[in-house]
Amino acid sequence: MRSMECDQPRPIPRKPTTLVAAFLYLFLALSACASFLGFPTYYDQTTYKNLTDLKPEILFLYDTFATDSMDEAKIAAARLKLAQVYEYEKGKGEKNRETREQLELLQQMFERHIGDRVKGGIWTPAHVRNQKTNLAEAFDLAIATERVKNQNE
Amino acid sequence: MRAKWEEFIDNLQDEAATLIKDDLRTLILHTQDDSNAFVQRQGDKLELYLNQLADGAITKEQFEGYVTDIRDLTKMQSRKMSVAGKASAQRLVKGITKLVIKGLVAAL
Numbered sequence: 712m713r714s715m716e717c718d719q720p721r722p723i724p725r726k727p728t729t730l731v732a733a734f735l736y737l738f739l740a741l742s743a744c745a746s747f748l749g750f751p752t753y754y755d756q757t758t759y760k761n762l763t764d765l766k767p768e769i770l771f772l773y774d775t776f777a778t779d780s781m782d783e784a785k786i787a788a789a790r791l792k793l794a795q796v797y798e799y800e801k802g803k804g805e806k807n808r809e810t811r812e813q814l815e816l817l818q819q820m821f822e823r824h825i826g827d828r829v830k831g832g833i834w835t836p837a838h839v840r841n842q843k844t845n846l847a848e849a850f851d852l853a854i855a856t857e858r859v860k861n862q863n864e
Numbered sequence: 865m866r867a868k869w870e871e872f873i874d875n876l877q878d879e880a881a882t883l884i885k886d887d888l889r890t891l892i893l894h895t896q897d898d899s900n901a902f903v904q905r906q907g908d909k910l911e912l913y914l915n916q917l918a919d920g921a922i923t924k925e926q927f928e929g930y931v932t933d934i935r936d937l938t939k940m941q942s943r944k945m946s947v948a949g950k951a952s953a954q955r956l957v958k959g960i961t962k963l964v965i966k967g968l969v970a971a972l
Contacts, residue, residue: 809943
């Protein structure tokens with residue numbers, strides 16, 4: 712004789728569907744947030760190298776502004792490199808908006824400083840120091856911004 | 865004791881300069897007391913530039929240029945903060961995907 716217990720259907724082992732569903736909802740919500748927030752581009756070694764290479768080049772150029780003659784060729788070369796770095800960042804699209812805007816501000820600062828040398832003449836030691844401090848800080852901010860981005864693992 | 869730049873502004877005959885003196889002092893003190901290192905540095909630089917202007921070490925045009933630089937550096941700092949916030953959220957999403965969805969939920 713079969714017992715009453717045996718007559719009852721055995722429960723089918725099930726995964727805790729409620730929990731799975733909750734996580735899936737959470738994932739969907741976060742994915743939606745991801746597209747809304749527009750996560751930034753990943754850390755880019757080329758950007759880091761471009762910026763760290765260009766910073767000392769322009770700082771050395773500023774040292775020459777304390778002398779009589781202005782090296783137009785060096786200024787043109789620095790301007791071209793800055794433009795190339797800007798185009799590289801712009802090419803990454805809207806997700807790289809912040810870095811692109813930083814590069815725009817850096818270019819504007821550089822042009823302002825060049826204009827100051829052209830109009831105002833030879834830079835005094837205090838002026839060289841002040842201009843170099845601000846330009847170096849601008850580069851440092853762009854470099855630090857690249858560093859806070861996540862690695863694409 | 866009054867700072868060099870304060871004496872400089874006091875000696876200006878321009879009434880507008882005298883009127884902004886207190887606001888300027890407050891601005892410099894607030895930035896120098898700020899807990900954020902970036903803001904502190906800008907406050908220190910502003911005071912340095914004002915003292916250099918008072919000493920005649922820099923021109924009015926150069927001073928204007930430095931203040932414009934500070935404005936643009938502040939804009940750059942805000943872009944950096946924006947990226948840092950977004951990158952932090954990105955790490956959270958990545959962590960949840962990797963650890964929770966692919967790891968924990970798959971193990972259940």
